[in-house]
Amino acid sequence: MEDITTKITGIDIYTINREDLLKILEEIFQEDELRLIQLLHSNTQINTRINKADIEVPFTSNVGTPQGDGLSPVLFSIYLKHTLKSARKIIGEPKTPIDSIVREIAYADDVDFIGSEHISIDQIKKELENFQP
Template sequence: MGIDLSQALDTIKRKHILDVLLQAGCNEDELRLARSLLAGTKLRVCVQNKLSDSFQTSIGSPQGDSLSPVLFTCYLAAALSSIRESSNRPNPPISSLGLPLEMEYAHDVDSPDEEKKPLDHLQPVAAEKLKVDNLFMNETKTEFTHVYLAEATETDSHGKAVRGNESWHKNKTLGSLLCSTSDITARCIQGNVTFHTLQKLWSQRTKIPLKTRLRLYNTYCVSIMLYNCNSWAAPKVMLDKLDACHRRHRSLLAKEPYQQPGTMRTVQ
């Protein structure tokens, strides 16, 4: 189950942030510093390129600085702790098999489980407890993803085999497809699109030295192709496919002959 929070950073209670920091063990000096940074926050609204007068705000964490994500992480951790105490799931959230039953990144919260029934019970409990802390769960965007391996004989309504094409292959978490094979295929496509979009840049060989072009390529293309690669569990044939895509790009950049797939590397 993937929980979606609406405008999470803009709704947190500042008084409660200080209470959470106190419970986390912050001393008086640290609390005074946090209180000072949260006080006197003003906002201006831009409507049709016109800015309103500034006005004071009493909720939300100031965004655009390094403090905001730290405060929100502490705030959300306290809210999730309250949910655990009110649900029938293990606390700490670890299954009997040692699998994590809770994963968070920024304001995205995933609650995996081996059965759907505990998640059906968790959803209303989570919505109620989050609301107490002024965090609002967008229930219409809450996703339930069933990860499974279809039977070899299972077919869809068109008579096509389901195995290898289960619906969860198209689901994403943190910008990556759950299926590593599908994600690598998509990464190669996105890398090719970006590479050809910047074709005019690559063609300026006399104005832009090779070293600079390779650096730009690593920034714009390789970063897309290797995004979240540490989470992949893909067969070697798919890694070779990604490597071949990278080598084709590099040979076009440097006018080198195409090399056989091997170990992918980022050119410095």
């Protein structure tokens, strides 16, 4: 039986880069819709609550999408799809039978890429790092 080395790279896409998101959305939405999304995501004020007590000083966030609204999960899904599409271009066609069985495992925002060649995993990791803020 042949020894097969398997390489695994795990990625947790915990937030999005707003500038990258807007570039992606330019391919999907019209100018008015883009302007509205940009307005909703500019100078986002965040209030913190600890043990049911509000912290008095809100702070501005310029990364990610605000939690709690209906648009954020949709925007995150679009961003994640674009990110994974870029990674899949690097992976290409399976090179060994084991590569064709399982190439990625994903749950929510956690994705593991599995392959027998170290170089493709390194390329995927480098490509995905471009999407992190």
